[in-house]
Amino acid sequence: MAVASRTKVYAIVPSPRSPADVIGWLLPGLVLLLFCLKPLGPLKDPDAFWHIAAGKHLMQTGEFVLDDPFGAATEKVWILNQWLPEVLMHWAHTAYGLPGVAWLLSLASLLVGVAVYAACRRRSSALVSALVLAVTFVALSGSLSPRPQLVTFALAAIASSAWLLTREDGRARWWLVPLTWLWACSHGMWFMGPVIGGLVVVGMLLERRVSARQAARLALVPALSVVVAALTPVGPRLFTSPFQVSGVTGMISEWQPPGLTDPGLLAALGLVLVVVVDQVGRRRADWTVVLLTVLALVLAVTWSRTTGLAAVVLAPLAAMAIQRVTRQEAPRIPLRERVAVLVAVVVSLVLAGLLAPATAASPAIGPNGLDAGLARVPTGTVVCNEQSDGGWLMLQHPGLRPTMDTRVELYNVERIRAYLGFVAADPGWQDYADQVGCVYAVLGANAAVVPAMRATGDWQLVDQAGGYALLRSRG
Structure with a gap:
């Protein structure tokens, strides 16, 4: 006589995903696609052309500080303090012409987006990170041009994120020192890394997260970063090069305050507002956040060329503030989101490579x-x-x-x-x-x-x- 089995079989039904979850892990990749493809087009930034020429001249002569060989009316020494990206631009131009430089711009812009996304995602959900990334893109949209300043945007995001981690665990991240050396070879605003580090150390001291002795040890990172900046091929002249422009800033549009209706300024101020509202609602101020917010506010309203940089510095702080409003822990990055971001990166670069020969074959300026x-x-x-x-x-x-x-x-x-x-x-x-x-x-x-x-x-x-x-x- 057969005995009927009483064993029950339970089907494992996956929990339904909310629309916010699905949109959340897809959005970062879509915004990164925008970072890569939006700047693509014919070269129209006047600086891009002489940066390429500078890279070529450097490869031919090896001169980092020189009398200008190009202009007929220049009167000061030319200091090639942005030589590393200039050499890369020259190589791209030599290999693929202006389309190669346009593709390099798409790559650099994409890396800026990835750096900001990583800084935000470490502290917030995918949806919040995508939202802050999109606002940051608006703030940066006027500055995503084929110029070495893109290096500053990317490395400022990395430095901000790294120093916020140091605030959380108290560990010195010595790798920021050689990173600053690369930064100092790439753009004149390399000093933003040590400035961010110095402000975080002061903030940690005011918040009593570290003792004076521990703060002094952490302060060695920005201090050594300044020291290694003097060891680039330009030498100590690197420290004086930013002051060459001081006498003529009144005649340069990008060194003027942004207009009150400028979309980039409004986006940066939106991030400032998010952080300020979050701090007002807290029982005691986070001095690190306050100091970085003040720095970002100064960058946003003082000069047009630093408005986007302000948003980059503020992005992880704004992501944390919005995440706190949701009253949820930032979830780990699931595999599907990692795949979506990777696919977006690869697809966008392939598309940029396919479109560049048609869209960037001829300059958009010049006779x-x-x-x-x-x-x-x-x-x-x-x-x-x-x-x-x-x-x-x-x-x-x-x-x-x-x-x-x-x-x-x-x-x-x-x-x-x-x-x-x-x-x-x-x-x-x-x-x-x-x-x-x-x-x-x-x-x-x-x-x-x-x-x-x-x-x-x-x-x-x-x-x-x-x-x-x-x-x-x-x-």
Whole structure:
């Protein structure tokens, strides 16, 4: 007689995932896709061209501190304190032309996004991290251009996250010292790493997380970071190079305060507000958070070029603040989210590589229609030009000597004012052309000085195309 089994079989039914969970682990990858593909396009940043030319010159000569070999009117020593990314830009340009530089921009922008995402995700859920990452992207959107400043954005995110970990566990992260050396080889704002570290150490001391002796030991990390910065190929001149621009900052738009309606400023201030509201609701202030927030606020409102940097510094703090509102622990990163992020990274870079040859084959600035005419100008000729086209001339026609470019730290204030008066055809504009020794001029056809030059009879129109005029001195 058969005995019926009383064993029950229980089916394991997976718990249903909420829409927030599904959206959460997908969103970071989508925002990172935006970081990679949004900056892709023809090169239009005037600085990008002379950065490429600088990398090429460095590889040919090995000179890190030199008299400018390109400009006809520069007056100060040129210090190549951003040489590492400039060499990378030169290599990309040599291998693949302007599309190669455009793809390098997509890669660098993506790495900035990954660094910010990692800093936020360590302290918040995927959904919160994606939200803060998206706001940070808005704050950075005006600064994601092919320039070495992208290194500062990425490494500032890494440094901020590392120092917040030190605040939590009290461990000194000595690897920040060699990281600062690489930073000092890449961008003039390398000192942000030691500044962030110093503020965190002071904050930990005020919060009584460490003793004075422990704080002194931790302070060795930013102190040694400053020391190793003097050991780059530029040498101790690295410390004086940022001051070269101090006399002309009033004439540089990116060194002016951002407009109150600037989307980047509003995004950065939104992150500031989140952190401030969180701190107001706490029983006692977290001095580390307060100090970093003050630093970020100063960066956001003082200069346009540092607004995005403010958002990068604040991103992990804002992620922590929002996560606390949810009253949940930040979950570990599940495999599906890791895969989604990895797929987004690979797909976005592949897409950028496929799109770059079509979208970035030609520059978006410069007198490209006058290439043939400029190629016929004798090597070594001094050319009066639009400031924004100086780097373009340095790269596209290295034999010519432009009289103005966006390396404003190499010019005196008087020379810049004389140039502005020349372009505007102010009284005495002829003096500028005589002083710098212009033989040719390539200027916007609608520049006030073009008809004035032709009216004197001393300048002859050689060619005109694409909104530019090429003139030659009859003398």
